[in-house]
Amino acid sequence: MMISDPIASFQQAYETSSQILSRIHDQGQKLFGYFCTYTPIELLAACGYLPVRIMGGRGKTEQCYHLLPEFICPFMKRSLERAMNGEYHFLSGIVQSYSCDAVCGCQAVWKNNFPDMSLYSISLPYNSNPQAREFYIAEFKNLLEKLGQPYDPCFQEKLRQAIEQYRQVRQAVLNLYDSAQSGLLDISAEEKWYAVQAGFVIPPDQYLELINRLIQRKKEASVHKKNPVSVIISGSEIGHPDILTYIEKTGGRIVWDDHCTGIRSFEPADGFVEDPMERLVDRYMKRSPCASRSRAEDRWLQWEKKLRHSDVQGVIFILQKFCTPHLSDIPYFKEQLKKRGILSIVLEMDESWEVSGQIRTRIDGFLDMVQGKNG
Amino acid sequence: MDKKSKSTKRLQAAKDVNRIVFEYYMECSQAKSQGIPVGWMPPMNGAIEILYAMGLQPVFPENWSPVCAAFGLASQNFEISENMGYSIDLCGYLRNIIGYVHGPIETSQCVLGNLPIPDFLLSPGGGCIPVMKIFHALERRFPDAAVFRADLPQVALKDIQPHHIQYAVQEIQRLISFLEETTGRKMDYDKLEEAVALSDKACVLWDDIMSYRRYIPTPFSAAEIGIMFVMVTRQGTRIAVDFLEKVLDELKDRVARKQGVIPEEKIRLFWDNIPLWYNLGLFNYFEEMNGVVVAETYSTAWSIRLDAEDPIKALALKSLKSYPLVSCVSMDNRMDSIIKACKEYSIDGVIFHRNKSCLPITLGQMDIKRRLEEQLQIPSIIIDADHMDERNFFPAQFRNRADAFMEMLLAKRKVTS
Numbered sequence: 001m002m003i004s005d006p007i008a009s010f011q012q013a014y015e016t017s018s019q020i021l022s023r024i025h026d027q028g029q030k031l032f033g034y035f036c037t038y039t040p041i042e043l044l045a046a047c048g049y050l051p052v053r054i055m056g057g058r059g060k061t062e063q064c065y066h067l068l069p070e071f072i073c074p075f076m077k078r079s080l081e082r083a084m085n086g087e088y089h090f091l092s093g094i095v096q097s098y099s100c101d102a103v104c105g106c107q108a109v110w111k112n113n114f115p116d117m118s119l120y121s122i123s124l125p126y127n128s129n130p131q132a133r134e135f136y137i138a139e140f141k142n143l144l145e146k147l148g149q150p151y152d153p154c155f156q157e158k159l160r161q162a163i164e165q166y167r168q169v170r171q172a173v174l175n176l177y178d179s180a181q182s183g184l185l186d187i188s189a190e191e192k193w194y195a196v197q198a199g200f201v202i203p204p205d206q207y208l209e210l211i212n213r214l215i216q217r218k219k220e221a222s223v224h225k226k227n228p229v230s231v232i233i234s235g236s237e238i239g240h241p242d243i244l245t246y247i248e249k250t251g252g253r254i255v256w257d258d259h260c261t262g263i264r265s266f267e268p269a270d271g272f273v274e275d276p277m278e279r280l281v282d283r284y285m286k287r288s289p290c291a292s293r294s295r296a297e298d299r300w301l302q303w304e305k306k307l308r309h310s311d312v313q314g315v316i317f318i319l320q321k322f323c324t325p326h327l328s329d330i331p332y333f334k335e336q337l338k339k340r341g342i343l344s345i346v347l348e349m350d351e352s353w354e355v356s357g358q359i360r361t362r363i364d365g366f367l368d369m370v371q372g373k374n375g
Numbered sequence: 376m377d378k379k380s381k382s383t384k385r386l387q388a389a390k391d392v393n394r395i396v397f398e399y400y401m402e403c404s405q406a407k408s409q410g411i412p413v414g415w416m417p418p419m420n421g422a423i424e425i426l427y428a429m430g431l432q433p434v435f436p437e438n439w440s441p442v443c444a445a446f447g448l449a450s451q452n453f454e455i456s457e458n459m460g461y462s463i464d465l466c467g468y469l470r471n472i473i474g475y476v477h478g479p480i481e482t483s484q485c486v487l488g489n490l491p492i493p494d495f496l497l498s499p500g501g502g503c504i505p506v507m508k509i510f511h512a513l514e515r516r517f518p519d520a521a522v523f524r525a526d527l528p529q530v531a532l533k534d535i536q537p538h539h540i541q542y543a544v545q546e547i548q549r550l551i552s553f554l555e556e557t558t559g560r561k562m563d564y565d566k567l568e569e570a571v572a573l574s575d576k577a578c579v580l581w582d583d584i585m586s587y588r589r590y591i592p593t594p595f596s597a598a599e600i601g602i603m604f605v606m607v608t609r610q611g612t613r614i615a616v617d618f619l620e621k622v623l624d625e626l627k628d629r630v631a632r633k634q635g636v637i638p639e640e641k642i643r644l645f646w647d648n649i650p651l652w653y654n655l656g657l658f659n660y661f662e663e664m665n666g667v668v669v670a671e672t673y674s675t676a677w678s679i680r681l682d683a684e685d686p687i688k689a690l691a692l693k694s695l696k697s698y699p700l701v702s703c704v705s706m707d708n709r710m711d712s713i714i715k716a717c718k719e720y721s722i723d724g725v726i727f728h729r730n731k732s733c734l735p736i737t738l739g740q741m742d743i744k745r746r747l748e749e750q751l752q753i754p755s756i757i758i759d760a761d762h763m764d765e766r767n768f769f770p771a772q773f774r775n776r777a778d779a780f781m782e783m784l785l786a787k788r789k790v791t792s
Binding site for chain 1: 459460461462464465466469500501503504505508511512514515524526528529530531534536538539541542545546549703704706729731734735737738739740741742
């Protein structure tokens with residue numbers, strides 16, 4: 001049952017997603033998991049599965065060390081830990097799209113330890129030329145074949161419907177970002193985080209209803225907008241919103257994010273071709289660049305556009321410890337930001353997502369410094 | 376035990392390896408002055424044969440890192456890259472080469488000279504993330520170099536489909552066009568066929584050489600892994616084939632004379648993951664307790680065949696297969712090949728190097744370990760270290776674990792015999 005306040009519903013959905021999804025599974029709905037948003041969830045939905053994003057979240061890591069080394073990101077450690085605790089028993093399988101070496105290797109570990117699940121990998125091209133586009137289509141069709149789904153007119157119609165539904169979901173999240181940015185919607189970073197994360201784990205029709213209700217919520221006060229220091233946050237998955245709350249409490253105003261669990265997953269909302277498969281590929285090929293699959297320069301082009309149109313004063317990189325793709329891009333980004341006179345700081349988080357004394361001190365010092373610099 | 380040590384080599388061919396290494400790097404250094412375009416590329420793909428067939432000079436920055444580790448140059452390179460903001464948690468190859476190109480590339484006093492500035496870069500999409508990121512950094516460091524943005528499907532061997540091969544073939548063709556345009560040299564397809572045939576011959580010889588390690592006593596150990604240098608840098612040339620033929624002859628002779636690595640070979644070991652390039656002497660450590668490392672994962676990367684009659688497709692397939700053969704991309708295959716090797720090489724115990732610098736090979740080790748115990752009752756040990764960064768290797772911890780492991784294996788052997 002949904003709670004009348006959309007934010008409370010999002011938080012409850014996110015925090016109790018295992019139980020909710022388990023119930024959905026018991027009602028006969030099949031579910032398929034995915035680690036990152038390069039997995040074409042529309043294909044899974046059109047095949048009759050409910051796509052569910054596997055989340056790490058915050059918590060202990062104990063059992064996973066029987067299978068993983070210590071030097072892998074908290075996200076992968078936590079998600080395996082949760083699986084070993086039975087929190088993903090309802091999944092029929094997982095599709096991974098070579099998000100990074102850690103995801104690829106962990107998928108293999110899941111395969112060996114959860115033999116009842118079907119685990120599929122898809123290989124997505126790194127280029128965007130016509131051959132890459134053709135390959136993309138072939139790879140998506142190959143996934144359908146593995147799922148035992150013929151690409152017939154009946155399926156194509158279902159795919160059209162799935163694309164439309166997830167377009168609406170993505171557009172709604174983008175609208176949420178716009179409303180929050182423009183001040184039309186008064187929402188804290190923590191609330192926004194729950195609002196976005198819930199969309200990864202609850203059925204899209206329910207989510208759409210809730211998020212549209214949230215966007216229409218009238219502005220009551222503008223507490224968050226008054227914060228003096230405007231910052232971008234960037235990095236990999238954010239497993240818990242406490243760190244965002246702390247940034248806001250100490251005077252930070254998050255004006256944009258470039259995170260794996262943030263806006264990057266939603267842009268663009270759709271592709272622009274008529275044929276459903278080509279439309280799907282068009283959307284995935286035009287996705288906002290991420291550190292795993294792109295050059296830092298390509299990511300920076302997008303940053304420049306944002307920096308041109310906003311008053312960003314500082315950047316807080318919030319990384320999962322041991323995240324190779326993002327750690328590799330940091331020196332380039334810091335250099336570019338320095339050239340623009342924008343200060344930045346790198347915070348590496350472990351699986352507890354605890355905002356420790358050291359992290360608090362660093363955030364305090366950073367925001368003071370940014371504020372001092374900008375008068 | 377020291378953090379760094381060199382291995383004791385027994386093969387006569389080891390001396391030839393030193394010569395081949397020296398000549399290769401001299402050739403790299405001289406290429407520029409001879410007007411030969413220099414291309415930097417990642418190893419383990421089908422581009423090397425293309426470059427040799429076109430008379431271009433391939434350079435492998437990833438392969439330069441073990442050289443830096445062996446010659447004690449890595450620590451200064453790490454210092455430079457870490458000062459630039461590259462985290463100590465990143466792969467040692469990445470930190471080393473980025474430090475090198477931003478530091479001593481033109482000043483280092485390495486006996487092998489220095490790497491020549493690239494005229495073009497084959498920047499990979501595919502393979503592991505650190506290698507991809509190395510090349511992104513190289514693109515920034517060498518803005519005058521032409522860049523080929525390569526792409527390659529990352530797919531398990533058993534899942535390779537015609538569309539994967541077709542895309543890899545298209546990429547090889549696109550690469551040839553890029554090289555022709557960039558260097559002004561035309562591809563000679565007869566030479567390409569010849570290079571692919573030589574590459575295939577080298578792979579056949581490689582497998583033959585590895586198979587001789589099945590003999591008891593084994594004619595050579597992992598301490599001689601340096602012979603792999605020709606597979607990384609000289610595939611597609613006569614140099615690799617001639618050298619490997621010589622190695623094979625020497626092995627045949629040693630086997631005929633029952634000449635092993637140590638006087639009394641009691642324990643046969645398998646090494647998983649990349650060796651510690653700054654401490655290849657670790658392989659000799661086991662020899663003190665009558666143990667020999669007779670097989671390893673890394674050498675399987677060259678266990679492939681190339682059909683010279685269809686060279687483009689052969690190189691596409693080589694590119695598709697090499698990296699998955701040793702990494703988590705093709706975990707089933709990796710697991711099966713270790714099980715197979717343990718049977719064929721009469722392995723008593725397996726050493727898993729939990730390598731902080733290489734997640735794609737490290738992931739899945741615990742599952743392989745379990746399967747070895749369940750299926751073959753072969754015990755194994757985990758060694759925590761790093762193939763490049765000696766700061767992540769703790770000799771005392773290694774000794775404790777290795778000594779206990781060897782004592783257990785020796786006791787087990789005593790009971791069974």
